[in-house]
Amino acid sequence: MTPAVPFFRRALLWAERHRRWLVVAAVAVVALLAFEALRLVLSEVHLKDVRLALHAVPPSRIAAALGLTVVSYLALTGYDSVALRAIGRPMPWRIAAEGSFTSYTLSHNLGLSLLTGGSARYRVYSAAGLDLGDVAQVSAIAGITFWAGVLATAGLAMAAGGAPVDVAGWRIEGGSTRGIGIALIAVVAILPLLRLTGRHAISSGGMRLPVPTLGQQAVLLAVSLVDMIAASAALFVLMPGLGPTAFPAFFIAYAVAIVVALVTHVPGGLGVFETVVLALVPGDHPAVFAGLLLYRLIYYLLPLLAAGVGIALREGWRLRHPIGRGLGIADRAGQLVAPTAVTALVFLGGFVLLVSGALPGVKGRLNPLDDLVPLPFIEGSHFAGSLVGTALLLVAPALNARLRSGFEAARVLLIGGALFSLVKGFDYEEAALQVVILGALQYAKPSFYRRGGLGSGPLDRRWLGAAAVAIGLSVWAGFFAYKRVPYSDDLWWEFALHANAPRFLRASVGASVLLGAVAMWHLLTGRGVTPPAQTLDPAVATVALAAATRTDANLAFTGDKSFIVSASGDAFLMYRVQGRTWVVMGDPVGPEAAWSELVWNVRRQCDAAGGRLCFYQASQAMLPLIVELGLEAIKYGEEAQVPLERFTLAGPKAKNLRHALRRGEEAGLAFSVVPAAQVPGIMDELRAVSDAWLDDKAGAEKRFSLGPFDPDYLARFDCAVVRQGGEAGGRIVAFANLWTLPDGEELSCDLMRHLPDAPYGTMDMMFVKLFEWGRDQGYTRFDLGMAPLSGLTGGRLAPLWAKLGRALFENGERLYGFAGLRAFKAKFQPEWEPRYIATPRRLGMAHALIDLARLVSA
Structure with missing residues (x-):
C-alpha cells in the first residue's frame, strides 16, 4: 500500500465526520462567489439608476406579476394534491394546499427544501394521519414533477418555435433549437413509458416510490407547465424592452438560473439567481436588476409574509376559540406550523431593518423630517434600528421554541423597530411591515406558553450563522449603494442630514458588535443547560406523571437512568449513556408543551459531550421534534x-x-x-x-x-x-x-x-x-x-x-x-x-444502533 492510500483514507474519514460543516462551508463559499460575481456585473450600476428603473415600472406590470404569482402558487398546490392521490392517501384540496403553500414559501426563501419545506410539509400532513414515509413520497413526486416541468417547458418552447435563440450573445440555430427541445421532451417521456411497460413503482435505497397513473402524470405535467410558465412570466413582465417573441430565450435563461440556484443550495438562491439572470438576459442592467428586486419581493417575500401572517392568525383564533376548534386537521396543522411561521416573520422583519439601515433614506422624506425631529434623534434612530434588526434575528429562535420570554422581547423590538423606522427617515412602508408582524405575533400570543429565559431556547451556531449571513447581505447592499463614496476616516465622525454613508458604517459596526457579543456570551457561558439529575425528585415525578399518557413513564423508577427536568419542574426526560450514544427512553414525561425544551436540552448536552443522540420507542407525537433535531426516524416495531x-x-x-x-x-x-x-x-x-x-x-x-x-x-x-x-x-x-x-x-x-x-x-x-x-x-x-x-x-x-x-x-x-x-x-x-x-444519519446511525442493542440487551 502506497503512503498516499492511508492519507486519502484518513481524509475521507475526516470529511465524513465533518460533512455537515463542509457542506455549510461550500454553500457559504458559493454564496460569496455569487455576490462577488453580482458585484462585478453591477460594477457600472448605481443605486440611483436602480431607483429610477423601479419607479419606471408601470403599475400594470406589477399587477400582472402579482396575478401570475398567484397562478403559480395555485398550480403548486396541484403537485401535492395529485401526489397524495398517487400514493393512495387522497386529502381534501385545502389540506394539500396548506401543505404545499407552507412548504414552498419556506423552501423558496430559505433553501434546503428537504429540511425546510419537507419539515413544514410533514407537520401539516402528520396532523392528517400521514407518516414520514408518506410525506417523503409526496415530496419526491413533487420534486420530480418540478424538474419535469422545467424540462418540458424549455423543450416545448424550443421545439415549437424552431427559430434561432440568442442567450447572452450565444446563438442556438433553429435546427439545433428544435433538436434540443425534442430531446428534453423525450427525457420527460420516461415516466409515462415506465407506466406503459407495467412499472407501478420504483425502488431505490429502500424507498418505494409509486409511479403515478398516466392520467395523474398528465395532470401533474399540466400543473407543472402552468407553474413554470406563470413563475417565469411573473419575472418576464417586469423585464424592460422584452417582447412576446423573446419569451423562449428568456425562459431558457430563467430555467438555467433556477437550476443553478437549486444546485448550489444557497438559501433562496439569493445572489446566485440574480447573477445568472443578469448575465444571460439582454437589456439595461439597472432596469433588469430593478425587475429582479421586484420579483424577489413579489414572488418570494410577499407569499412568505402572507403564509406567516395567515398561520399565526389562525393559530391565535384556535387558541382563543377552543370550543369546536382544534380537532380538525387544519387546526392541528396550524398548531404545528405556527412557531416556524412566526419565526420566519420575525426574522424577515429583522432582515428588512438591517437592509434599510444600509441604504440611503429618501431625500423627499428626510427634508420634512428635519423640521420635526432634531438630527441626533435621526442619527440615533438609524443606529438603533439596525441594532433592533440584529436583535430580532437573535430572538426568532426563542419564538420557534414557544418561549414567552421570546414573545415579550420580540414584541418590544417590533414596536421599537416601527418607531425607529419612522424617526430615521419616515420609512412608513418598513414601519407598516413591523406593525403587521407585530399584529400577527400579538394575536398568536397564547401559542407562547413555555417558561424560561431566552437562553433556554435552541439558539445555536446555525442561528448565529443565519444572523451573520443577514448582516453580511445588508453590508453588501450598503457597499453597493455607496460605491461612489470614497472612504476616509472622517466618515465615521460625519453627522449630517444626508450623510447616509457614515450612518451605514456606524450601523453595520454596531450590528456586527452586537452579534459578536451574543456569540461570545454563548461561548463563554455555555449553553445554559440544566445539569442532569441521577435521581428524580418525587415532587417532579408526581406533577409530571399526572400529565403523562403512557404508562412506560414508570421506567423512571428502575434506578438506572439520568434525568433532565424542565425549568418549571413539571416534566422530565430519562436517558442513559452507552458508549458515546445518549439513549432517551420513550417520550418525555409531562405536558407536551415542555417536550421541546427537554429534547433540545438533551441535544445540547449530548453535543457538548461529543455524543450521539438516540431516541428509543418514541411515539408518533415525537416525530415533528425528531425532524427538527435533524435525526432520522426508523420504525422499530408496534405497540399493542x-x-x-x-x-x-x-x-x-x-x-x-x-x-x-x-x-x-x-x-x-x-x-x-x-x-x-x-x-x-x-x-x-x-x-x-x-x-x-x-x-x-x-x-x-x-x-x-x-x-x-x-x-x-x-x-x-x-x-x-x-x-x-x-x-x-x-x-x-x-x-x-x-x-x-x-x-x-x-x-x-x-x-x-x-x-x-x-x-x-x-x-x-x-x-x-x-x-x-x-x-x-x-x-x-x-x-x-x-x-x-x-x-x-x-x-x-x-x-x-x-x-x-x-x-x-x-x-x-x-x-x-x-x-x-x-x-x-x-x-x-x-x-x-x-x-x-431516532438516530443520526449515515455512519452515526450504525454506531448508535450498536450501542442501543448493547444497552437494551445488557
Whole structure:
C-alpha cells in the first residue's frame, strides 16, 4: 500500500465526520462567489439608476406579476394534491394546499427544501394521519414533477418555435433549437413509458416510490407547465424592452438560473439567481436588476409574509376559540406550523431593518423630517434600528421554541423597530411591515406558553450563522449603494442630514458588535443547560406523571437512568449513556408543551459531550421534534393497545382464550391483584418464580426498557398474581407488576414471569383476567407492550438501517424471548401503534444502533 492510500483514507474519514460543516462551508463559499460575481456585473450600476428603473415600472406590470404569482402558487398546490392521490392517501384540496403553500414559501426563501419545506410539509400532513414515509413520497413526486416541468417547458418552447435563440450573445440555430427541445421532451417521456411497460413503482435505497397513473402524470405535467410558465412570466413582465417573441430565450435563461440556484443550495438562491439572470438576459442592467428586486419581493417575500401572517392568525383564533376548534386537521396543522411561521416573520422583519439601515433614506422624506425631529434623534434612530434588526434575528429562535420570554422581547423590538423606522427617515412602508408582524405575533400570543429565559431556547451556531449571513447581505447592499463614496476616516465622525454613508458604517459596526457579543456570551457561558439529575425528585415525578399518557413513564423508577427536568419542574426526560450514544427512553414525561425544551436540552448536552443522540420507542407525537433535531426516524416495531370496552370472549376469534381459561380453571388456577402495600409480604415467593424463570432463559436481568426484579422497585406497584391450588394458600406460578397513571386511562404490566412448569394457558388466563379487572376499575385501554421489529424487513430491497437493525436485534430477541411476541399479543385483538427509533444519519446511525442493542440487551 502506497503512503498516499492511508492519507486519502484518513481524509475521507475526516470529511465524513465533518460533512455537515463542509457542506455549510461550500454553500457559504458559493454564496460569496455569487455576490462577488453580482458585484462585478453591477460594477457600472448605481443605486440611483436602480431607483429610477423601479419607479419606471408601470403599475400594470406589477399587477400582472402579482396575478401570475398567484397562478403559480395555485398550480403548486396541484403537485401535492395529485401526489397524495398517487400514493393512495387522497386529502381534501385545502389540506394539500396548506401543505404545499407552507412548504414552498419556506423552501423558496430559505433553501434546503428537504429540511425546510419537507419539515413544514410533514407537520401539516402528520396532523392528517400521514407518516414520514408518506410525506417523503409526496415530496419526491413533487420534486420530480418540478424538474419535469422545467424540462418540458424549455423543450416545448424550443421545439415549437424552431427559430434561432440568442442567450447572452450565444446563438442556438433553429435546427439545433428544435433538436434540443425534442430531446428534453423525450427525457420527460420516461415516466409515462415506465407506466406503459407495467412499472407501478420504483425502488431505490429502500424507498418505494409509486409511479403515478398516466392520467395523474398528465395532470401533474399540466400543473407543472402552468407553474413554470406563470413563475417565469411573473419575472418576464417586469423585464424592460422584452417582447412576446423573446419569451423562449428568456425562459431558457430563467430555467438555467433556477437550476443553478437549486444546485448550489444557497438559501433562496439569493445572489446566485440574480447573477445568472443578469448575465444571460439582454437589456439595461439597472432596469433588469430593478425587475429582479421586484420579483424577489413579489414572488418570494410577499407569499412568505402572507403564509406567516395567515398561520399565526389562525393559530391565535384556535387558541382563543377552543370550543369546536382544534380537532380538525387544519387546526392541528396550524398548531404545528405556527412557531416556524412566526419565526420566519420575525426574522424577515429583522432582515428588512438591517437592509434599510444600509441604504440611503429618501431625500423627499428626510427634508420634512428635519423640521420635526432634531438630527441626533435621526442619527440615533438609524443606529438603533439596525441594532433592533440584529436583535430580532437573535430572538426568532426563542419564538420557534414557544418561549414567552421570546414573545415579550420580540414584541418590544417590533414596536421599537416601527418607531425607529419612522424617526430615521419616515420609512412608513418598513414601519407598516413591523406593525403587521407585530399584529400577527400579538394575536398568536397564547401559542407562547413555555417558561424560561431566552437562553433556554435552541439558539445555536446555525442561528448565529443565519444572523451573520443577514448582516453580511445588508453590508453588501450598503457597499453597493455607496460605491461612489470614497472612504476616509472622517466618515465615521460625519453627522449630517444626508450623510447616509457614515450612518451605514456606524450601523453595520454596531450590528456586527452586537452579534459578536451574543456569540461570545454563548461561548463563554455555555449553553445554559440544566445539569442532569441521577435521581428524580418525587415532587417532579408526581406533577409530571399526572400529565403523562403512557404508562412506560414508570421506567423512571428502575434506578438506572439520568434525568433532565424542565425549568418549571413539571416534566422530565430519562436517558442513559452507552458508549458515546445518549439513549432517551420513550417520550418525555409531562405536558407536551415542555417536550421541546427537554429534547433540545438533551441535544445540547449530548453535543457538548461529543455524543450521539438516540431516541428509543418514541411515539408518533415525537416525530415533528425528531425532524427538527435533524435525526432520522426508523420504525422499530408496534405497540399493542387493547381497548377494554371492546374486549370480549365471545366469537370465534376468542376460542383459544376461552380454551385457556377452561384449562386454567381445571388446573386450579386463581387470579388476584395484590395491592402495593402487601407486595413486600409475598416478595420471597415472587423471587422464587423470577429466579426459576431466569434460569430457564438465556440472558441476564435487564433494566433499561424493562423493569428488573428489584424489591424496592416492585414494592411501588400493585402486582397481579396467579396461584395454583387456591387464591389464599396456593403457590404463585406467575406474576406481573402493574403500571398505572393518575389519569386512570391506561393500564399495563411490566415484569411478567412464570414458573417453567406453570400449567398451559397460565399467561393467557392472567391477561384475560387483567383486562376484566382493569375494565371493572374504570381503565379504558391495556398496553400489551412492544412487538419489536414488527413491520421491519431485512430483504434485498430493504434499506441499510432495516437490515442492520434486524441483524442487531435478532440476537437480543433470542436472549430475551421476543420471538412470537406479536403472535401472542395478536390473540387479544389489539390496535397497533408504531414506535420509532431516532438516530443520526449515515455512519452515526450504525454506531448508535450498536450501542442501543448493547444497552437494551445488557
